[in-house]
Amino acid sequence: MTLIVQKYGGTSVGSVERIQAVAERVLASHRAGQQVVVVVSAMSGETDRLLQLARAMDSRPSPRELDTLLSTGEQVTIALLSMALQARGQAAISFTGGQVPITTDSAHNKARIEHIEASRIRNALASGAVVIVAGFQGVDGQGNITTLGRGGSDTTAVALAAALRADECQIYTDVDGIYTTDPRVEPRARRLDRITFEEMLEMASLGAKVLQTRSVEFAMNYRVPVRVLSSFTDGPGTLVTEEENAMEAPRVSGIAFSRNEAKVTVSGVPDRPGIAHAILGPISAANINVDVILQNVSAAGRTDFTFTVERGDFDRTMEILRGVAEQLQAEGVRGDTGIAKVSAVGVGMRSHAGIAASMFAALSKENINIQMISTSEIKISVVIDEKYLELAVRTLHEAFGLERGDTP
Amino acid sequence: MTLIVQKYGGTSVGSVERIQAVAERVLASHRAGQQVVVVVSAMSGETDRLLQLARAMDSRPSPRELDTLLSTGEQVTIALLSMALQARGQAAISFTGGQVPITTDSAHNKARIEHIEASRIRNALASGAVVIVAGFQGVDGQGNITTLGRGGSDTTAVALAAALRADECQIYTDVDGIYTTDPRVEPRARRLDRITFEEMLEMASLGAKVLQTRSVEFAMNYRVPVRVLSSFTDGPGTLVTEEENAMEAPRVSGIAFSRNEAKVTVSGVPDRPGIAHAILGPISAANINVDVILQNVSAAGRTDFTFTVERGDFDRTMEILRGVAEQLQAEGVRGDTGIAKVSAVGVGMRSHAGIAASMFAALSKENINIQMISTSEIKISVVIDEKYLELAVRTLHEAFGLERGDTP
Numbered sequence: 139m140t141l142i143v144q145k146y147g148g149t150s151v152g153s154v155e156r157i158q159a160v161a162e163r164v165l166a167s168h169r170a171g172q173q174v175v176v177v178v179s180a181m182s183g184e185t186d187r188l189l190q191l192a193r194a195m196d197s198r199p200s201p202r203e204l205d206t207l208l209s210t211g212e213q214v215t216i217a218l219l220s221m222a223l224q225a226r227g228q229a230a231i232s233f234t235g236g237q238v239p240i241t242t243d244s245a246h247n248k249a250r251i252e253h254i255e256a257s258r259i260r261n262a263l264a265s266g267a268v269v270i271v272a273g274f275q276g277v278d279g280q281g282n283i284t285t286l287g288r289g290g291s292d293t294t295a296v297a298l299a300a301a302l303r304a305d306e307c308q309i310y311t312d313v314d315g316i317y318t319t320d321p322r323v324e325p326r327a328r329r330l331d332r333i334t335f336e337e338m339l340e341m342a343s344l345g346a347k348v349l350q351t352r353s354v355e356f357a358m359n360y361r362v363p364v365r366v367l368s369s370f371t372d373g374p375g376t377l378v379t380e381e382e383n384a385m386e387a388p389r390v391s392g393i394a395f396s397r398n399e400a401k402v403t404v405s406g407v408p409d410r411p412g413i414a415h416a417i418l419g420p421i422s423a424a425n426i427n428v429d430v431i432l433q434n435v436s437a438a439g440r441t442d443f444t445f446t447v448e449r450g451d452f453d454r455t456m457e458i459l460r461g462v463a464e465q466l467q468a469e470g471v472r473g474d475t476g477i478a479k480v481s482a483v484g485v486g487m488r489s490h491a492g493i494a495a496s497m498f499a500a501l502s503k504e505n506i507n508i509q510m511i512s513t514s515e516i517k518i519s520v521v522i523d524e525k526y527l528e529l530a531v532r533t534l535h536e537a538f539g540l541e542r543g544d545t546p
Numbered sequence: 547m548t549l550i551v552q553k554y555g556g557t558s559v560g561s562v563e564r565i566q567a568v569a570e571r572v573l574a575s576h577r578a579g580q581q582v583v584v585v586v587s588a589m590s591g592e593t594d595r596l597l598q599l600a601r602a603m604d605s606r607p608s609p610r611e612l613d614t615l616l617s618t619g620e621q622v623t624i625a626l627l628s629m630a631l632q633a634r635g636q637a638a639i640s641f642t643g644g645q646v647p648i649t650t651d652s653a654h655n656k657a658r659i660e661h662i663e664a665s666r667i668r669n670a671l672a673s674g675a676v677v678i679v680a681g682f683q684g685v686d687g688q689g690n691i692t693t694l695g696r697g698g699s700d701t702t703a704v705a706l707a708a709a710l711r712a713d714e715c716q717i718y719t720d721v722d723g724i725y726t727t728d729p730r731v732e733p734r735a736r737r738l739d740r741i742t743f744e745e746m747l748e749m750a751s752l753g754a755k756v757l758q759t760r761s762v763e764f765a766m767n768y769r770v771p772v773r774v775l776s777s778f779t780d781g782p783g784t785l786v787t788e789e790e791n792a793m794e795a796p797r798v799s800g801i802a803f804s805r806n807e808a809k810v811t812v813s814g815v816p817d818r819p820g821i822a823h824a825i826l827g828p829i830s831a832a833n834i835n836v837d838v839i840l841q842n843v844s845a846a847g848r849t850d851f852t853f854t855v856e857r858g859d860f861d862r863t864m865e866i867l868r869g870v871a872e873q874l875q876a877e878g879v880r881g882d883t884g885i886a887k888v889s890a891v892g893v894g895m896r897s898h899a900g901i902a903a904s905m906f907a908a909l910s911k912e913n914i915n916i917q918m919i920s921t922s923e924i925k926i927s928v929v930i931d932e933k934y935l936e937l938a939v940r941t942l943h944e945a946f947g948l949e950r951g952d953t954p
Contacts, residue, residue, distance in 0.1 A: 154602040188622070194562040195626050196633035203632070206640055207625035210618035214596070217615035218603050224611070225604035232614055236644070237689050281645050 141173040141263070144308045145273065145295035148182035150369035151215050157181075160369065161222035163310075164268055168228060173263045175302065177273045177295040178219055180211025201246030205275070205285045209235070212272035212291070220270050229267040233258065235275035235283070240294065242276035242284045249276055249284035251293065254301035271298060292353035300360035307357065307364045308375075311348060314368035315376035316341065318540040319393040323531045326541035331374065333391055334381045340483040340517045341394045354378065381485055389493055390484040390538040393531050397524060399429070400452040401477050401509070403444040404459055406469025409436040416466060417443055420458050426451045430479070430512040430521055440469070444510065446521060449475055477509065478527040481519040482534055494518050500537035506530050549581040549671070552716045553681065553703035556590035558777035559623050565589075568777065569630035571718075572676055576636060581671045583710065585681045585703040586627055588619025609654030613683070613693045617643070620680035620699070628678050637675040641666065643683035643691070648702065650684035650692045657684055657692035659701065662709035679706060700761035708768035715770050718777035719756060723784035724749065726948040727801040731939045734949035739782065741799060742789045748891040748925045749802045762786065789893055797901055798892040798946040801939050805932060807837070808860035809885050809917070811852040812867055814877025817844040824874060825851055828866050834859040838887070838920040838929055848877070852918065854929060857883055885917065886935040889927040890942055902926050908945035914938050 144164065151157050160178075167174050188207050192199040199207075216232035223230035235242075238258060242249035262269045273291025276284045286293055292309060299307035314329060316338065321327040333341070335358035342351050348366055357364045357378065367375035407413055414433065421428060426447055434442040447455050452475055459471045487493050494511075497518055501508060506529065510521035522530055535541065552572065559565050568586075575582050596615050600607040607615075624640035631638035643650075646666060650657035670677045681699025684692045694701050700717060707715035723737040724746065741749070743766035750759050756774055765772045765786065775783035815821055822841065829836055834855055842850040855863050860883055867879045895901050902919075905926055909916060914937065918929035930938055943949065 154599065157603065191562065191622070191626055192629060195565065195629035199629045200632050203625040203628045203640055206628075206642070207622060210621050213618045213621075214599070214615060217611040218599055220611045220614075221600060221603035221607045224608050232611055234614070234691075237691075283642075283645075 139173055141304045142306050143175045143295050143299040143304045145177040146310045146369055148179040149312050150310050151178050152182035157218050158222050165226055165228055168268055175269045177271050178215040179273050179291040184211040205246045205283050208285055209275040209283045212274055216270045216272045223268055231262050231267050232270040234272045236277035240276035242278055244278040246284055248287040251297050256301045292350040296353045296356045296362050299362045307362050309366050310369035314371055314373045315366050319531055319535050323528050324535045328541055330376050332377045334485050336516055337391050337483050338378045341392055389486040389490040390482045392483050393534045394483055395480045395531055397478050398449050399446050399477050399479050400449045400475040401446050402455055403442055403472045404463050404468050405442045406440045407443050407466055409439055409441040417462055420462055430510045432510045476524045477521050478524040479519050479521050480530045481517050483517045485516050487516055500533050504533050547581055549712045550714050551583045551703050551707040551712045553585040554718045554777055556587040557720050558718050559586050560590035565626050566630050573636055576676055583677045585679050585699055586623040587681050587699040592619040613654045613691050616693055617683040617691045620682055624678045624680045631676055639670050639675050640678045642680045644685035648684040650686055652686040654692055656695040659705050664709045700758040704761045704764045704770050707770045714773055716773045716775055718775050722776035722779055722781045723774050727939055727943050731936050732943045738784050740785045742893050744924055745799050745891050746786045749800055797894040797898045798890045800891050801942045802891055803888045803939055805886050806857050807854050807885050807887050808857045808883045809854050810863055811850055811880045812871050812876050813850045814848045815851050815874055817847055817849040825870055828870055834863055838918045840918045884932045885929050886932040887927050887929050888938045889925050891925045893924050895924055908941050912941050
């Protein structure tokens with residue numbers, strides 16, 4: 139018998155009517171002969187409401203108590219969905235994270251799953267029930283309630299699918315799959331039938347926010363096929379899975395982009411060994427993630443050192459760098475928040491030369507200046523002036539024939 | 547070191563500001579050198595909000611899922627109160643019923659506490675923390691969340707006080723103690739400094755709804771001194787405790803009353819053995835509680851059989867009795883919802899003769915007709931026409947000198 143794990147996010151369970159619609163969808167899967175485990179988030183708005191209450195009590199609420207508070211959001215949803223199924227004559231049972239149990243470490247607000255005991259779920263499934271599990275939460279070895287952090291429900295679903303050796307993990311969301319790029323920027327963007335885990339990781343971390351990065355890593359490590367589907371419309375969605383035959387894969391699968399970038403430059407740095415560490419060490423110590431890094435060719439013993447950070451970290455980064463520049467006797471620090479990053483992603487790149495060249499040529503033809511470049515085995519990213527972002531996305535989407543699904 | 551359990555109901559924790567006021571009150575107790583365990587209910591309105599969501603899913607929601615749903619109400623409050631204390635520099639830790647654990651049977655929605663494991667709370671107290679426990683909830687042997695039913699937070703508090711051998715269990719509510727009668731009916735009603743468990747049981751079950759009957763029984767069985775206090779004003783409240791010296795107790799401690807009564811009469815019943823069982827058996831089988839019972843002296847081999855039930859059970863009772871009357875070949879069934887019950891309560895009655903006589907004389911003087919009488923060791927109840935209720939309460943309050951605290 140097929141066993142599937144379905145996950146419905148906050149928007150999909152955001153009202154009484156939507157929970158009932160989810161119940162209908164779950165019921166259809168069960169009637170089609172599948173065993174179904176459902177993972178749900180808190181009703182949309184609930185987590186924010188609880189956070190607001192917490193902040194009214196304490197500007198920096200204790201992580202343990204915050205987890206106790208926030209975990210009630212999913213607990214409400216599991217009970218309601220279970221009731222909605224029972225009202226339709228379908229046996230159903232809900233489990234909190236602690237009831238499964240989903241055991242995590244004790245890192246409140248960002249706990250990691252250590253073990254899932256599957257027997258209670260297996261017994262309930264064997265009895266013919268639909269099993270509903272609270273996403274985003276677990277319990278540590280001392281019985282304290284933990285949460286996996288925002289978006290953690292995806293991780294719960296994938297981890298459950300892995301523990302139960304499910305045939306598929308279906309992530310229901312408000313889009314009907316993974317697209318070659320954002321349809322709001324390029325209306326000819328096309329839904330992909332399949333995408334590899336590696337591509338999905340690059341797409342997700344580059345700003346195509348459909349699946350949480352952690353959940354994709356989890357799925358890749360445990361080889362859990364993940365399908366992204368719409369909870370509002372029917373359709374096959376996009377299957378995220380292992381690479382089957384790279385030779386036949388298209389060169390580029392999608393164009394990802396991010397506006398959430400800022401660029402900083404320490405200029406006129408004395409060019410000596412250890413300079414990168416002297417600059418990036420304090421940034422890393424402040425828990426700021428660095429993305430693209432560029433060090434200019436040295437001239438007259440001095441060099442410029444440039445890198446990008448998330449835009450929310452820009453002010454703190456500049457502050458730290460001013461101190462660093464003084465210590466290093468650098469000439470100065472410059473910053474620019476008016477940039478964006480555009481990336482071509484595809485496992486097919488590995489076996490196709492010249493992708494970078496095609497990319498640069500296409501951008502150049504539209505007079506889009508490339509400020510920084512970063513490459514990996516399956517992606518090429520460029521940093522450009524933010525005002526060219528939409529044009530760049532459409533240009534590259536066309537250049538790689540993505541609207542037609544070419545596999546040249 | 548003194549150990550106290552404090553319980554705050556839904557109104558006392560009904561808003562951010564009120565939870566902060568509770569935190570101040572708890573803090574004052576802790577600073578006075580007491581170890582404090584706090585039991586809280588859901589914020590007022592929250593349980594009703596959740597019930598409404600449940601009913602939108604299923605007109606008769608599963609008891610297990612309902613408990614999972616409703617228990618989130620108290621879980622929110624414990625986390626918020628814990629945060630409010632921590633924001634004031636006071637170490638605090640919250641526990642759900644399942645985390646203590648408070649083990650119950652599996653009777654969802656009306657579970658009974660079977661065992662409280664006190665070690666986790668004791669350890670937290672020993673470390674200097676205030677411990678906050680979710681009222682109303684527990685966990686059964688299979689890890690399912692259970693609730694004790696409405697008002698169950700009082701029971702949680704008393705049970706915790708018993709398990710911890712606390713010096714006192716303080717129930718904070720919206721009144722500042724137990725009164726000789728309802729001050730809305732008799733403005734000269736006086737707050738009692740002390741009352742015995744037995745008197746409290748009679749007062750509570752007769753309609754003075756300050757403490758849940760079950761929690762008083764629990765306190766009596768485990769000899770836990772309970773103090774009823776206001777969460778909004780300071781004051782000594784009323785101590786509910788064991789009888790110390792009945793000889794010095796006043797004859798009557800208070801006048802309780804209830805409008806929630808209805809009277810039914812099966813008339814012209816053939817007077818033969820087993821008639822009471824033939825009439826009351828089907829009523830009891832329908833889970834309807836019978837209160838005062840009266841069987842008239844037989845005349846011509848026939849008798850009238852009268853008893854009272856809760857007003858909400860009146861229609862069902864009449865329906866059942868019509869069937870019973872036909873079977874018994876009784877003459878007919880009559881009902882009256884326009885009645886009320888007034889009771890004088892006091893352990894002093896045991897050692898003072900003539901209380902009943904004084905009571906009947908006082909009512910007679912005001913031309914209040916007594917329809918039924920029921921007595922126990924420490925209470926005398928009369929059923930009267932509802933329209934005389936307030937007059938009867940004031941008359942008896944005065945007759946027994948309750949406004950002065952006489953001990954004649």
